[in-house]
Amino acid sequence: MAKINENYLKLPGSYLFSTIAKKVNEYTAKNPDKKIIRMGIGDVTRPLAKAVTDxxxxxxxxxxxxxxxxxxGPEQGYDFLRMLIVENDYKKRGIDIAIDEIFVSDGAKSDTGNITDIFAVDNTVAVCDPVYPVYVDTNAMAGRAGDFGKDGRWTNLIYMPCTEESGFLPALPSKHADLIYLCFPNNPTGMAATKEQLAVWVDYARRNGSVILFDSAYEAFIQDEDVPHSIYEIEGAKECAIEFRSFSKTAGFTGTRCAYTVVPKELKVGGVMLNGLWLRRQTTKFNGVPYIVQKGAAAVYSEQGQKEIKETISYYMNNAKIIREGLACAGLTVYGGVNAPYIWAKTPNGLGSWEFFDSLLEKAAVVTTPGAGFGPSGEGYIRLTAFSTLDATKEAVERIKKILY
Amino acid sequence: MAKINENYLKLPGSYLFSTIAKKVNEYTAKNPDKKIIRMGIGDVTRPLAKAVTDxxxxxxxxxxxxxxxxxxGPEQGYDFLRMLIVENDYKKRGIDIAIDEIFVSDGAKSDTGNITDIFAVDNTVAVCDPVYPVYVDTNAMAGRAGDFGKDGRWTNLIYMPCTEESGFLPALPSKHADLIYLCFPNNPTGMAATKEQLAVWVDYARRNGSVILFDSAYEAFIQDEDVPHSIYEIEGAKECAIEFRSFSKTAGFTGTRCAYTVVPKELKVGGVMLNGLWLRRQTTKFNGVPYIVQKGAAAVYSEQGQKEIKETISYYMNNAKIIREGLACAGLTVYGGVNAPYIWAKTPNGLGSWEFFDSLLEKAAVVTTPGAGFGPSGEGYIRLTAFSTLDATKEAVERIKKILY
Incomplete structure (x- = not known):
């Protein structure tokens, strides 16, 4: 008799977005004339740059x-693209990354999920709370998370709460962690880490033989000078960190699919180069990104491509500013939205995430994401995204202001 | 201390294609004026159909x-494509497959590798010998293969030799197998199975609670009426088989990347629907195939698309015929090449695979693939592919004839 991977049965349903969809559908059925504005989903809306489509x-x-x-093509990506990545994303920032340390892929979601293939099942895993659910679910599937408890936490994961008191930066794990997921600028809180703050993690990882899985999918949204775009801006990070990057948010590639992962050759675990293991994983289980897509991604680095994607990012960051300032003006405490397209807003009067979500939907026809959906420490917050149109963003903010005044 | 997945260290190097490349490079250095003809690699050479590029x-x-x-987009693929797959690849052959049983992906290599995620580590796995190496390597990485022995076999895998005596069809496994990989038309032997032959496997799987992982990537090359295109042409297969299909060879998508996997809802293991587990795997660890690529794949099913891909397949199958008949005429015993783009030729005078490979390279400047590279039972054979140009194919056959006479 064949046997399934029983870990899959431990996964709770993906209730978050299906529950949101259900609530939105119910609202629409009851209020067919109300125009819903969606500020919940982290998907881009503006077209690809002309340099890319050309x-x-x-x-x-x-x-x-x-x-x-x-x-x-080569499973790791064409050299024409890997060379541009090396030059533009690393060399220009003074970081020395070799072309064979770059692995082009179809998405940071795939890579952050698949990367655990090369690690033993009995590694301890630390995640932020709130967190992008993929880090948690993929480790649960692989048997590293234990059981899902009634408190919304997996028994074997180490949670690092990111709270208002700590500026939404995680504290070092409470017990030894072998693998540590970090995401800066952060999804869902929209907060960024400085070099000094990241250096603490690199130091921890080097002292403890841990590997940092650094998700840098939102680096293109960084506006502040002192916020690092890559973890390799921190000395010693090449010995302890894998970095994930994506064209999804940087260049509107959510439906075009291209990303890359950096595995430095200095990074060894038990004397074994992870670069070689990931190369083996990718060449055996992956066949590379479409040639057409890699050509599109390469055009992102052209002069025209850079001009266009920067305009689009400015457009989204202007939305972020409107949301941040509008909600603050309406009396909400807001975080994020300065170096990231996400705004993390505290619910008023101690309302629960879902209560505030319901209230915004019912009274303002604005869809957000309840923070509790990203983990227990997300309770008491909602996430808003800056990816809508300027007009819809303005209107959503006006509607929220009206109900809060 | 983080720990790596030690199973990766058990993998022997991918010596096959790197050894071939080394030998070809050495030959070229010594004979710069000789024009090498490559008949070894299973990659297509003719452009995409105009219907697809439009x-x-x-x-x-x-x-x-x-x-x-x-x-x-939806991780499982856009409905516009899934609907066309259901209608054209199944309904037209009298097979009832629902749209939510189709999972569009970036490749059959990814899918045949990733599918084992949803199965427990302690399933026993049966593979044909010779075999497409991905089935073996991915199970070795997941810890199902045991250790790699000096005989070229993994200790925990069940090998099903495909020999001349049995018409290159595998015998039922010698001991109980939970997961069984079958590929028809076969890579590397180019042989196909009839409905009656496949029915034996469906019967075995249903009696033993096994799951058949059926790789049907070469179905478009089938010419004989009695050869099934899908395992679901066999009654009861929906209760025991997952089918993998690809646009790679069907429509020249090796660099465009689109495939799909069928997981019928009738297929349950321990009472659990595998369809739901695969859905969970794909929605958690994959973000779908580019919209542009799915639009291209959909055009394969248009009248013009069908006409064009059939012309290309005929072109390749004409090459296959030339190789098959030419080598037979030169006195070689040849198999395959009737319902598949691969020709499996027996080496003359009991030569080893590598010896014959060397001789063809040295004397005819023709590159093939030694059968031993696909498993111990491939010893004594070479694989030739029909994906070259007509002229190169004709010339290669003439050169081989010349050295064999």
Whole structure:
């Protein structure tokens, strides 16, 4: 008799977004004339840059011709793209990363999930709370999380609460952690870490033989000078950290799919280079990103591409400012939204996340995400995203202001 | 201290293709004026159909516009594509598959590798010998294969030799197998199985509570009427089999990346629907195939798309015929190449795979793949592929004929 992976049965349902969808549907059925504004989902809305679509048109032409056709590419990505990543995302910031330390992939979600393949099951795992659920669920699937308790926590995971008191920065884990997930700028809180703050983690990891899994998917939104874009800006990080980057939010690639992961050759566990293990994992279980998509991603680094994506990011960050300032003006305590497209707003009068969510939906027809959906320490907050249109953002803020005054 | 997945260290190096590359490089250095013909690699060479590139151009335009932009899509694929798959690949053959049993993905390699995530580590696994190495390596990485022995076999895998005597069809496993990988039309032997032959496996799996992982990546090359395109043509298969399909060879998508996996809802293990587990795996660890690529894949099913891909497949199958008949005419015993783009040729005079490979390279400047690279039972054979140009194929066959006469 075949046997399933029983860890899958321990996973609670993905109630968060399905519950939100259900509530929104009910509201719409009752209020067919109300225009819903969605500020909950972390998906971009603005089109790809023309530099990118031009490059993809050319690549489609290549694929339709005998001379330009591309079959299987290198699983780790074409050198034309990896070279641009090395030059633009690292060398320009004074970071020395080699081309064979870059692994192009179809998404940071896939990579942050699949990376645990190369680690033993009995590693202890530390995650922030609140947290992007993929880190938790993929470790639960692999058998590293133990059981899901009534308190909303997995028995074997180490939770690092990110609270208002600590500026939403996690404290060092309460007990020894082998693998540590960090995400800065952070999803869902929108908060960033300075070099000094990150250095504490690099130091911890080096002293304890831990590996930091650093999700840097939102680095393009950083506005402050002293916020590092890469964990490798911290000395010694190449010996203890894997970095995940994505074109999803940087260049609107959520439906185009391209990301990359950096595994430095200095990073060894028990004397074994993780770079070689990840190379083996990717060459065995992955066939690379479409040629057309890699050509599009390469165009992000062109002069025109950079100009266009920066305009789009400015557009979103202007939305973030409108949300942040509007909600503050309405009396809410707000965090994030300065170096990230997410705003983390404290509920008024000690309301629960879901209560405030319901109230915003019922009275303002604005959809947000209840913070409790990202972990127990998210209770008492809601997340708003800056990815809507300017007009819808303004209107949503006005509606929220009206009900809060 | 973090710990790596020690199973990775048990993997032997991927010596096959690197050894081939080394030998070819050495030959080229010594014989710079000789024109090498590559008949070894299973990658397509002809451009995408115009119907496909037209659809992709339109999709790129969509992605560059406000109205047509697509962000995150459903992880399981867009319904426009899943519906076409259901209608064309199943309904037209009298097979009833529901849309939510189709999971669109970036490749059959990824899917056949990742599928083992949903199974317990202690399942016993049966593979054909010779075999597509991904089935073996991914199970070794997951800890199901035991240790790699000096005989070229993993201690815990059940090998099902496919030999000349049995028409290269595997015999039922010698001991109980929980998971059984089958690939028809087969890579590397190019042989196909009839309905009656497949029915034996479905019967075995149903009696033993086994799950068949059926790789059908080469179904588009089937020419004979009595060869099933899908394992679901066999009664009862929906209760015991997962099927993997790909656009890679069907429509030249090796560099475009689109495939799909069918997990019927009737398929339960220990009372649990595997469909739900795979859905959970894919929604948690995967973000879907690019919109542009799915639009291209959908165009494969258009009238023009079908016409074009059939022309390309005919072109390759004509190459297969030339290889098969040419080598037979030169006195070799050849298999495959009738319902598959692979020809499995017996080495002459009891030569070893590598000896014959060397001889073809040295004397004819033709690159093949030694059968031993696919498993111990591949010794004494070489694999040739039909994916080259007509001219190169003809010339390669002439050169081989010349050295064999």
């Amino acid at each position: 490059a993809m048109h050319d690549a489609v032409e290549d694929m339709g011709s005998y001379e330009g056709f591309h079959g299987y | 659809a992709m151009h339109d999709a790129v335009e969509d992605m560059g516009s406000y109205e047509g932009f697509h962000g995150y």
